[in-house]
Amino acid sequence: MELRYLGFDQKQNTRTYKFDGLANGQPTVHFMVTADLALFLANRIGIQEGPTLCAQKLSSAPEPATDTHLELTNDDLRAHASARSMAEARKAEARRMGPRRRPPVPPSAG
Numbered sequence: 002m003e004l005r006y007l008g009f010d011q012k013q014n015t016r017t018y019k020f021d022g023l024a025n026g027q028p029t030v031h032f033m034v035t036a037d038l039a040l041f042l043a044n045r046i047g048i049q050e051g052p053t054l055c056a057q058k059l060s061s062a063p064e065p066a067t068d069t070h071l072e073l074t075n076d077d078l079r080a081h082a083s084a085r086s087m088a089e090a091r092k093a094e095a096r097r098m099g100p101r102r103r104p105p106v107p108p109s110a111g
Contacts, residue, residue, distance in 0.1 A: 018052055036073035
């Protein structure tokens with residue numbers, strides 16, 4: 002299923018992200034994913050990552066999503082933050098363990 006992000010509505014501290022799900026020959030399915038914005042702050046996740054996290058939640062279902070109203074939970078955001086931290090740690094380790102530059106060789110007195 003192809004997902005198309007349509008935007009969001011916000012009421013107080015809750016954002017509702019809207020998506021259309023398109024599948025070959027099937028009618029369009031409208032999805033809404035709600036998220037408490039305080040959870041983004043608590044997990045140190047930028048609000049601009051909201052649509053991507055919602056799309057991942059919709060597309061990660063083992064079978065085509067039948068529930069059209071979902072919620073980004075603290076567990077979802079915590080898992081994302083943890084995965085991001087591990088990726089950053091791997092990058093830092095790769096930089097630290099990467100190839101070392103050799104010191105310049107002084108010109109020979111010839």
